[in-house]
Amino acid sequence: MRLEMGHIHIKDIRFSEESKIVDGVLFVCEDEIRKIVLEDEKIKSVTFDIAKPGESTRITPVKDVIEPRVKVEGRGGIFPGVIAKVDTVGSGKTYALKGMAVVTAGRIVGFQEGIIDMSGPGADYTPFSKLINFVMVCEPEEGIEPHHYEQAVRLAGFRVAVRLGELAKELTPDETKVYETCGIKEGIEKYPDLPRVAYVHMLQSQGLLHDTYVYGVDAKKSLTTMMSPTEIMDGAIVSGNCVSACDKNTTYHHLNNPVIHDLFEEHGKTLNFVCHILTNENVYLADKMRSSDWTAKLCRMLDLDGVIVSQEGFGNPDTDLIMNCKKIEAEGVKTVIITDEYAGRDGKSQSLADADVAADAVVTGGNANQLIRLPKLDKVIGTLDYVTKIAGSSADAIMDDGSYEVELQVITGATNEMGFNCLSAR
Amino acid sequence: MKGLIITNNPIVSEKFGNEYRVEYVDQSFEDLLARVRDFVHKGYVILTHPLSGSIKPKETPYKSVLLSEVPLLTGVEGESLKLIENSIIKAKAFEDKTNNLSESVLNDFRLIDLSLLESAL
Structure with a gap:
């Protein structure tokens, strides 16, 4: 496409x-x-x-x-x-x-x-x-x-x-x-020596005021699926998420998704950008199992070498993030995950509500409690x-x-988990 | 699918009291998580995430968690125990901001907690 x-x-x-x-x-x-x-x-x-x-x-x-x-x-x-x-x-x-x-x-x-x-x-x-x-x-x-x-x-x-x-x-x-981007076969023929990489995009889908829509469909009602990476640039994904200002993905973030833009920058040079995989972050644990199973299965069927996984939100989605990471890695596909942290005002608490040894390449958007x-x-x-x-x-x-003394949480886009912001440890 | 709902949200208790087994606890967010852990120790399996929703722990006072209707005969389920322990650790990291919330805000929080649970029922 x-x-x-x-x-x-x-x-x-x-x-x-x-x-x-x-x-x-x-x-x-x-x-x-x-x-x-x-x-x-x-x-x-x-x-x-x-x-x-x-x-x-x-x-x-x-x-x-x-x-x-x-x-x-x-x-x-x-x-x-x-x-x-x-x-x-x-x-x-x-x-x-x-x-x-x-x-x-x-x-x-x-x-x-x-x-x-x-x-x-x-x-x-x-x-x-x-x-x-x-x-x-x-x-x-x-x-x-x-x-x-x-x-x-x-x-x-x-x-x-x-x-x-x-x-x-x-x-x-x-x-x-x-x-x-090209079709699967075309991509393999065109870039035989480049690693095959996809983007796993986790969409907020927990319920009232926590929703995301794909072509108008409530993401919580969809199984893990995939799109061509250019579809999002025409507004295929829109935000209905009103909660957690710092790490909610607004529609602007979706339209200008930095992971997709950066992968395009490297496409054909250091990697072959294969596709955009969409999965959800439901509340029911059986949904999480099903969606992460499907994410890992798609990664395997597409013969990927690596994926970048981005999250939206805190707590419940941490579980989806770690499930995705663990299961995709278990299929032999390397992962880099992007998240943010709620590590307490002093930054000393555990950052995520879940963790696993497979999550050994993590990019953080910052500490939202700062x-x-x-x-x-x-x-x-x-x-x-x-x-x-x-x-x-x-x-x-x-x-x-x-003046107001507040946590970074209140600022729209401050710790965005697509990496759309400029917080840095440097 | 039926189950056991542990909640400190009165509208959840009202709405699902006849259909589900509801354990209404008039306690704080953290106390409610401890109550869920008690049930996990008895062999109940957690079916919805204890930290559902992007309104952070102790920013909303309300939480409802769905568990299996009956405990496992095989005893404690490891995944549920890990999930509730991690959730309790995470909740402790947050400052309590539930004092002085107006009735209209509390009403919105009750409604959102209800809808998060409903999305799984």
Whole structure:
């Protein structure tokens, strides 16, 4: 499968009478976008704001972050099975608006979390502080159940991102990258001496507000399966996960999955990137056994030499991670796993809820319990009502000078388990 | 599939009390895990992960764990014991943040715990 990705660099976002992109500036007509959001009767109101890197602005609580994209050539559309009709995506030509994101914010449930600081020490911990963010703060109609409202905001974010992406359809991209993988036999013939490597992507799938969708299918209801690595770039996987800000994979993370991009960088040079394997993280232990059995079985059937396994979340998924690692290694396929740690505020506790000797190549995204102090910022988009209630924070988190002492957990993307962040021991 | 539910979540107890054997314990998150371990020592098998959900231990006060309906005749099941011991170690590493939670937040936590359990039933 071959996908050409065109990048349109967005240098600024401004409100305007008409939505358009001119010379790298995205003009957004608020009334037009508001209508798109309010198509769903579960959403009572929405306000829009723009947050730029370096500003004294805090966005919270953040639900999802989405990069606008548009399908220019080839089958299907962006977010197949969710916004576009079901059709196999990942080939042809797609444009992405780089340097910006759509951020959905506002209360979903009472403890919902997620902070993006656009400047100060908090900004260093989130990749989204480097983007120009078009923020939608939504309010639900009275009496809507949290999970129905989550779905409404999730879909509204995708509709807006798709509309903004469509503005780029007739433009000429600033740069173009080509991603191409081959069939099994073709790959063996083309790269006979290169190790065969796949990516095992574990999807959050525990239940209410902890879900991920593949072509619109709830991942918890699927057996382990596989895709071509370019399909995810057209939005084949979207996030419905609202919990654990630091290590939840937003839709932006899925669209720009760094493991897939890095494997493509090495494809045909040091390795043969065979495929993208998707598995889940269910609560029922028999599901874990079944899914990890299937993951290991697929790795063996594909005659892989190695896999990279990424996780999403804490606790329960640690068990899936270790099961996958153990069983894949037992098939003679080498593994590298990517996770993050909850090692206590002093960093001295056991990092994961499970372990095994087979897990001897581990990359960590950082210690989510690490304390940091976030200074008071001038502007808040969303509400601070929940900052003391979100994970990693506490009632005594507010200091006399208006700053917050919180765990890294509260910052969106801080310890991402795809390795999308920049925490380092160096 | 039927089983034994150990829970400190009143809405789980209410909803499944007739259908399942429910052991309702009005205790903390950590005490509940210790209670699960007691059952594992009697030979019960854990069927759902004790650290399900991304809301961390002691950030939510509620937890429900599904176990086998009856204990194994062969005694303690090793995997279940390892799982609950690891879960207890992990839970200890977290600070308790459940004081002063508002009723609406507690309500959301009860609902999420219920749905995590339901996803396995």
